[in-house]
Amino acid sequence: MTEQTSTSAIESTPSVVHAEGGSGRVGSGEVAGPGADALSGLLTGWLPRQRWFAHKGSAVSVTGIEVLPLPGPGSARVLLAFVTTSSGGAGESGPQVATYQVPLTVHPSPATGLESALVGEVASGDVTGWVYDGAHDAAFVHALLGLIADGGTAGAPEGTAVHGVRPAKGLPIPSDARSRVLRGEQSNTSIIVEADGATPLIAKVFRVLQAGDNPDVVVQGALADAGCTRVPAPAGWLAGGWSDAAAPGGRATGHLAFVTEFLAGSEDAWRVACAAVDADRDFTADARELGRATAEVHALLAAVLPTAHATAERLGALADDLAARVAWATSEVSELRRFGPGAREVADSVRAVRDAPDLQRVHGDYHLGQVLHTPGRGWVLLDFEGEPLRPLAERSGPEMALRDVAGMLRSFDYAGRHSAVGHDDPDLHARALAWTDASREAFLDGYSDVTGTDPRDIGTPSALLLRALELDKALYEVVYEARNRPDWLPIPLSAVERLLA
Ligand SMILES: Nc1ncnc2c1ncn2[C@@H]1O[C@H](COP(=O)(O)OP(=O)(O)O)[C@@H](O)[C@H]1O
Numbered sequence: 073m074t075e076q077t078s079t080s081a082i083e084s085t086p087s088v089v090h091a092e093g094g095s096g097r098v099g100s101g102e103v104a105g106p107g108a109d110a111l112s113g114l115l116t117g118w119l120p121r122q123r124w125f126a127h128k129g130s131a132v133s134v135t136g137i138e139v140l141p142l143p144g145p146g147s148a149r150v151l152l153a154f155v156t157t158s159s160g161g162a163g164e165s166g167p168q169v170a171t172y173q174v175p176l177t178v179h180p181s182p183a184t185g186l187e188s189a190l191v192g193e194v195a196s197g198d199v200t201g202w203v204y205d206g207a208h209d210a211a212f213v214h215a216l217l218g219l220i221a222d223g224g225t226a227g228a229p230e231g232t233a234v235h236g237v238r239p240a241k242g243l244p245i246p247s248d249a250r251s252r253v254l255r256g257e258q259s260n261t262s263i264i265v266e267a268d269g270a271t272p273l274i275a276k277v278f279r280v281l282q283a284g285d286n287p288d289v290v291v292q293g294a295l296a297d298a299g300c301t302r303v304p305a306p307a308g309w310l311a312g313g314w315s316d317a318a319a320p321g322g323r324a325t326g327h328l329a330f331v332t333e334f335l336a337g338s339e340d341a342w343r344v345a346c347a348a349v350d351a352d353r354d355f356t357a358d359a360r361e362l363g364r365a366t367a368e369v370h371a372l373l374a375a376v377l378p379t380a381h382a383t384a385e386r387l388g389a390l391a392d393d394l395a396a397r398v399a400w401a402t403s404e405v406s407e408l409r410r411f412g413p414g415a416r417e418v419a420d421s422v423r424a425v426r427d428a429p430d431l432q433r434v435h436g437d438y439h440l441g442q443v444l445h446t447p448g449r450g451w452v453l454l455d456f457e458g459e460p461l462r463p464l465a466e467r468s469g470p471e472m473a474l475r476d477v478a479g480m481l482r483s484f485d486y487a488g489r490h491s492a493v494g495h496d497d498p499d500l501h502a503r504a505l506a507w508t509d510a511s512r513e514a515f516l517d518g519y520s521d522v523t524g525t526d527p528r529d530i531g532t533p534s535a536l537l538l539r540a541l542e543l544d545k546a547l548y549e550v551v552y553e554a555r556n557r558p559d560w561l562p563i564p565l566s567a568v569e570r571l572l573a
């Protein structure tokens with residue numbers, strides 16, 4: 073899609089409302105569409121206010137919209153919108169173009185109970201009515217689950233089309249279920265689905281779309297297929313295609329939503345850990361167990377998905393990748409500029425590493441919020457999507473397993489410091505540090521018990537890689553916090569400083 077503010081054309085086929093900015097060419101039969109303009113206008117103001125909107129902090133324009141009607145009962149229209157946005161542009165990195173998946177429902181009159189999910193009203197054009205955030209509306213959830221349960225299709229194969237998939241051992245999907253959106257910090261949107269007598273499910277709607285298979289579906293699916301109970305069992309997924317100027321033929325395909333077992337009664341490790349910090353309670357037994365669980369999952373991933381030797385060429389590529397992250401992060405966040413030379417040196421040191429462990433599929437964005445403590449099952453790992461700010465293509469190949477170890481070590485730092493940030497009390501900071509250090513050590517003890525190698529052994533390839541990967545993660549976090557939670561910026565910033573000291 074070409075970059076231009078707002079939309080200007082609408083396809084007049086009966087099944088697909090299709091609006092796009094720029095040149096306005098959307099196949100044949102284009103008609104200028106005030107309805108599409110209105111939808112675009114609504115979303116321009118609404119998108120940046122959403123927690124999952126990843127490009128906050130700069131002016132955002134909607135440059136294209138494709139809207140696919142989904143089959144649904146009742147008077148509400150269910151629409152799946154693929155919204156292309158452009159943000160920024162004045163800085164060194166230029167404008168950032170992204171495609172977001174936005175389920176919407178359109179009701180002929182205001183819908184009772186959906187007040188807080190109102191996006192706005194469209195008064196004219198062929199999408200008219202009261203427009204709601206579909207994730208909160210049972211009509212959308214019903215349509216989504218119906219497509220997956222039946223392996224159904226919506227849309228035209230040559231245009232925007234989606235299809236549901238149920239794997240052979242997929243959990244049953246109830247036809248008549250209650251749904252609610254999960255509350256809390258999330259990059260995507262998850263909807264909990266419950267029905268009497270059925271295993272509860274959670275449907276994750278991926279928000280930022282990128283061409284290719286989503287590792288959440290691929291990696292978690294492979295573990296579940298291998299009988300691993302350290303991940304939720306899958307029920308099915310929705311996949312499809314959308315316009316993407318950068319993809320071959322101008323169309324991208326990929327996963328859109330993933331439905332898995334919902335582990336009711338579990339508590340995520342972030343909450344457990346923060347409660348322990350606040351109560352000044354020891355977390356080392358839990359952290360050790362988490363280290364063991366992590367190593368077990370890594371061993372299974374290495375057995376069921378491709379691995380690769382850490383050749384000099386691959387280590388060179390990793391060093392390049394780390395250096396690219398330094399360049400990205402230092403250009404995005406001015407407070408990082410002074411760390412550029414030191415960080416580049418650490419990245420470059422990876423080039424000389426020899427006898428590094430093999431590369432393998434990993435979690436990719438491992439932190440305490442990605443593990444659940446589940447009664448009778450211990451630690452269960454979630455969300456194998458990798459870092460949401462990283463291109464999907466870079467998240468889909470073999471990696472250093474130590475990347476996950478580094479991620480979790482960073483997370484203990486976050487948990488330890490979460491209540492000290494913004495306070496000057498030295499005792500609070502001393503307690504935070506002691507809790508963090510003890511938890512990190514225990515996690516590494518558990519991990520090393522299972523793998524038989526200890527990345528703390530000074531001078532070993534693993535020790536060097538772990539430091540570089542921890543720095544890499546902290547740089548990512550600085551950008552993430554600058555965009556999403558500026559108050560928390562001091563946590564990763566001080567980690568960058570420490571790691572380079
Ligand atoms: N299968 C599940 N069972 C119970 N809770 C879950 C499940 N999946 C996710 N959650 C909860 O939802 C949160 C966000 O899920 P996650 O998959 O990490 O979403 P995102 O990728 O959008 O951040 C998790 O931290 C966890 O608390």
Ligand SMILES: O=P(O)(O)O[C@H]1O[C@H](CO)[C@@H](O[C@H]2O[C@H](CO)[C@@H](O)[C@H](O)[C@H]2O)[C@H](O)[C@H]1O
Pocket residue numbers: 257258259260342437439440441455458459460461479482483484486487549552
């Ligand atoms: O879980 P997501 O895939 O959405 O991951 C993103 O958001 C995380 C925050 O929710 C972010 O994690 C960072 O903050 C955590 C505390 O909230 C902390 O435990 C992590 O260590 C820290 O990285 C994650 O980086 C981001 O990709």
